[in-house]
Amino acid sequence: MDFTTKLRALVGRVEAGLDRYVPTPDTRPAILHAAMRYSLESGGKRIRPVIVLATAEVFDPAARHDPLPAAVALECLHTYSLIHDDLPCMDDDDLRRGRPTVHKAFDEATALLAGDALLTHALGLLLSAYASEPALAAAMGADMAEAAGSRRLIGGQVEDLAAEGRTDVPAADLEFIHLNKTAALLELAFSMGARLGGASEHHRAVAIGVGRDLGLAFQIVDDILDATAESATLGKTAGKDAKAGKTTYVSTFGVDGARRRARAHADAARDALRSLPGDLAFLVALIEALTDRKK
Numbered sequence: 704m705d706f707t708t709k710l711r712a713l714v715g716r717v718e719a720g721l722d723r724y725v726p727t728p729d730t731r732p733a734i735l736h737a738a739m740r741y742s743l744e745s746g747g748k749r750i751r752p753v754i755v756l757a758t759a760e761v762f763d764p765a766a767r768h769d770p771l772p773a774a775v776a777l778e779c780l781h782t783y784s785l786i787h788d789d790l791p792c793m794d795d796d797d798l799r800r801g802r803p804t805v806h807k808a809f810d811e812a813t814a815l816l817a818g819d820a821l822l823t824h825a826l827g828l829l830l831s832a833y834a835s836e837p838a839l840a841a842a843m844g845a846d847m848a849e850a851a852g853s854r855r856l857i858g859g860q861v862e863d864l865a866a867e868g869r870t871d872v873p874a875a876d877l878e879f880i881h882l883n884k885t886a887a888l889l890e891l892a893f894s895m896g897a898r899l900g901g902a903s904e905h906h907r908a909v910a911i912g913v914g915r916d917l918g919l920a921f922q923i924v925d926d927i928l929d930a931t932a933e934s935a936t937l938g939k940t941a942g943k944d945a946k947a948g949k950t951t952y953v954s955t956f957g958v959d960g961a962r963r964r965a966r967a968h969a970d971a972a973r974d975a976l977r978s979l980p981g982d983l984a985f986l987v988a989l990i991e992a993l994t995d996r997k998k
Contacts, residue, residue, distance in 0.1 A: 758896025772832030859884030886918025
């Protein structure tokens with residue numbers, strides 16, 4: 704199976720899982736569940752859940768633990784972060800994945816509560832789907848809580864907001880923001896996949912390192928695209944970082960310097976990945992696709 708075919712197959716599994724494990728849009732209160740579904744079903748690359756599925760398969764091709772509920776839980780967590788990131792009190796964006804953001808399609812209060820509900824649903828799904836394996840459920844739940852907490856995802860968002868409009872943000876602070884705002888969930892994807900596949904702690908730590916470098920490379924490419932691409936291509940508002948006075952890899956290092964850093968992190972992720980056992984061809988190709996993307 705070639706890369707594109709396998710990617711489509713994994714994305715198809717994720718889409719089916721979202722339909723299976725997320726309440727239907729007519730579940731009471733209907734407006735809340737419709738908003739949750741609206742954001743989840745608006746497309747996207749499904750990178751994080753695909754990594755969960757693919758990493759679990761690398762370590763355990765027999766799939767003794769079904770990785771799909773964990774993959775869905777992570778996509779719910781990621782989508783919550785996008786809904787909140789787009790709110791007027793945050794990045795104040797009107798467009799996400801080529802469609803109006805949730806607070807534009809519904810209203811601000813519904814968007815806020817839909818994000819809250821997706822975060823809660825993510826943790827609940829992990830605990831319920833793997834209840835027969837309490838140690839596994841607890842470990843993945845703890846990993847998710849840490850990645851989404853005040854020192855990682857939310858902490859990165861707080862420092863990102865604090866850096867807006869400043870011209871004196873050190874490169875170390877920029878890296879802190881994106882190690883936590885972006886890389887944390889990619890680290891989590893590799894960690895959960897490794898746990899589901901029964902990987903050793905050493906191999907799980909290596910996989911987390913892959914997620915860290917991939918997360919930084921992915922964010923740098925995002926910054927480059929925001930500065931160089933058009934909204935119609937990106938499916939979200941282009942140029943918003945510069946308009947908001949945000950410190951980015953482009954504003955700090957220039958486009959060429961940012962590209963060099965993205966390539967260095969992508970190379971580090973690929974090299975670390977190749978030190979793991981198993982069939983790694985798909986994940987290696989995925990790193991290349993994500994760091995060479997045009998949108």
